[in-house]
Amino acid sequence: MGYRGVEGFKHDQQDLTGVLITNLGTPDAPTTPALRRYLKEFLWDPRVVEVPRPIWWCILNGIILNIRPRRSAAAYREVWTDQGSPLMLHTLAQRDALRERLQARFGENLMVECAMRYGNPSISSVIDRMQQAGVRRLLVLPLYPQYSGATTASTFDAVADDFRQRRWLPELRMINHYHDYAPYIEALATSIEAHWEVHGRPDRLLMSYHGVPKRYLLQGDPYFCECHKTSRLLAERLGLQEGEWMTTFQSRFGREEWLKPYTDETLKSLPGEGVKFVQVVCPGFSADCLETIEEIGQENREYFMEAGGERYEYIPALNADAAHINALEALVLENLGGWSAGAEIDGAKRAKLAQAQGATQ
Ligand SMILES: C=CC1=C(C)c2cc3[nH]c(cc4nc(cc5[nH]c(cc1n2)c(C)c5CCC(=O)O)C(CCC(=O)O)=C4C)c(C)c3C=C
Numbered sequence: 001m002g003y004r005g006v007e008g009f010k011h012d013q014q015d016l017t018g019v020l021i022t023n024l025g026t027p028d029a030p031t032t033p034a035l036r037r038y039l040k041e042f043l044w045d046p047r048v049v050e051v052p053r054p055i056w057w058c059i060l061n062g063i064i065l066n067i068r069p070r071r072s073a074a075a076y077r078e079v080w081t082d083q084g085s086p087l088m089l090h091t092l093a094q095r096d097a098l099r100e101r102l103q104a105r106f107g108e109n110l111m112v113e114c115a116m117r118y119g120n121p122s123i124s125s126v127i128d129r130m131q132q133a134g135v136r137r138l139l140v141l142p143l144y145p146q147y148s149g150a151t152t153a154s155t156f157d158a159v160a161d162d163f164r165q166r167r168w169l170p171e172l173r174m175i176n177h178y179h180d181y182a183p184y185i186e187a188l189a190t191s192i193e194a195h196w197e198v199h200g201r202p203d204r205l206l207m208s209y210h211g212v213p214k215r216y217l218l219q220g221d222p223y224f225c226e227c228h229k230t231s232r233l234l235a236e237r238l239g240l241q242e243g244e245w246m247t248t249f250q251s252r253f254g255r256e257e258w259l260k261p262y263t264d265e266t267l268k269s270l271p272g273e274g275v276k277f278v279q280v281v282c283p284g285f286s287a288d289c290l291e292t293i294e295e296i297g298q299e300n301r302e303y304f305m306e307a308g309g310e311r312y313e314y315i316p317a318l319n320a321d322a323a324h325i326n327a328l329e330a331l332v333l334e335n336l337g338g339w340s341a342g343a344e345i346d347g348a349k350r351a352k353l354a355q356a357q358g359a360t361q
Pocket residue numbers: 024025026027043048049068072085087144148150151210211212213223251253284285288289290291
C-alpha cells in the first residue's frame with residue numbers, strides 16, 4: 001500500500017511540461033478475446049452506460065459479453081491494417097505531428113504523448129512515464145471536440161483515478177471541448193472543400209456524430225447542443241443554405257432512444273425525397289475508426305444505395321492532416337499559457353535547495 005512515488009527521481013532532473021492527447025481506445029487485436037477485454041472495460045464505465053450497476057452487471061456479463069465480442073471482432077477485421085487498428089494508427093500519427101510542431105518551439109522541455117481511455121496505452125501508464133521523465137505540469141487534451149459526460153468526463157475520471165494513487169501530483173490542466181474553436185472549424189471546412197474540388201458538391205451534406213442516449217441530453221449533457229453548434233458554424237463557413245446540410249447521429253447501442261435523427265434511417269429515407277447524391281462527414285471523430293470506416297464508409301453506404309441513392313461519399317476524418325495539427329497546436333498553445341517559460345529555472349532551483357538540505361534523494 002501507499003501512494004506511488006516517482007521512480008528513479010533525481011533532484012537535478014529537468015522540469016518538463018507534458019501534453020497528453022487521448023482518444024477512446026481500441027482493442028489490441030481484431031479477435032473475440034481481445035474484443036471481450038476491451039468491451040468489458042469500456043462498457044463497464046458508468047459514464048458510458050448509466051444503468052444501475054447490479055442490473056447492468058447481469059446484462060453485460062450475462063448477455064452482451066457473450067454475443068458482441070464475436071460480432072465486433074468481425075467488424076474490426078474489416079478495417080484492421082498491417083499496422084493495427086486505424087484509431088491507434090491515426091492517434092500515433094497525430095502525436096508525432098504535434099510533437100514535431102511543439103518541440104520545434106519549446107525543444108525537449110515539452111513532452112508530447114498519447115494514451116487511450118480504454119485498453120492500451122492506458123492513461124495511467126503514460127502519466128507514469130511522463131512523470132518519471134520529469135513532467136511537472138500536465139495538459140490533457142481529449143480528442144473529443146464536443147464535450148460529453150460519456151467521453152470527456154470519463155477521461156477526467158481516469159486522470160483523477162490515477163492521481164488518487166499518486167504521491168506527487170503534477171499541475172493539471174484539461175481541455176474541456178473545442179467544438180466551436182475557429183481553427184478546428186477551419187480545418188473541417190478545408191477538408192470538405194478539398195473533397196469538393198475533386199468530387200463536386202452533393203445534393204446534401206450529412207454531418208454525422210456518434211450518438212448517446214437521449215436521456216443524457218435530458219439530464220443536462222451539452223453534447224447534443226455542441227454538435228449542433230459545430231454543424232451550424234461549419235455550414236456557415238461553407239456557405240451552405242438550408243436543405244443543403246443536416247445533422248444526424250450514428251452508432252446506436254441498445255434499445256432505448258438515442259439522439260435523433262438517426263444517420264442510418266435518414267440515409268434510408270433521403271433517396272425517396274429526391275436526394276440522390278450525399279456526402280457524409282463526421283466532425284466529432286478526430287480520427288478514423290471502426291465507427292467511420294465500417295459504419296459510415298460501408299454499412300450506411302449500402303443502406304443509401306439500396307434505397308435508391310446514386311452517389312455516396314464519405315469524407316475522411318481530419319486524422320493527421322496539416323490543418324488539423326494547426327488547430328490542435330493552436331489549442332495547446334493557448335492552454336499552455338504561462339507554463340513553458342519557467343521550466344529550466346525550476347529544476348535548477350530545486351537541485352540547489354536539495355543540496356543545501358543535504359537531501360540524498
Ligand atoms: C454503450 C454506449 C456507448 C456510448 C454512450 C458511446 C458514446 C461515444 N462513443 C464515442 C466514440 C467512439 N465509440 C467507438 C466505438 C464504440 N462505441 C460503443 C458504445 C458507446 N459509445 C461501442 C460498443 C463501441 C465499440 C465498437 C462496437 O462494438 O460496435 C469508437 C471507435 C473505436 C475504435 O476502435 O475504432 C469511437 C471513436 C463518442 C464520441 C461517444 C459520445 C459522445
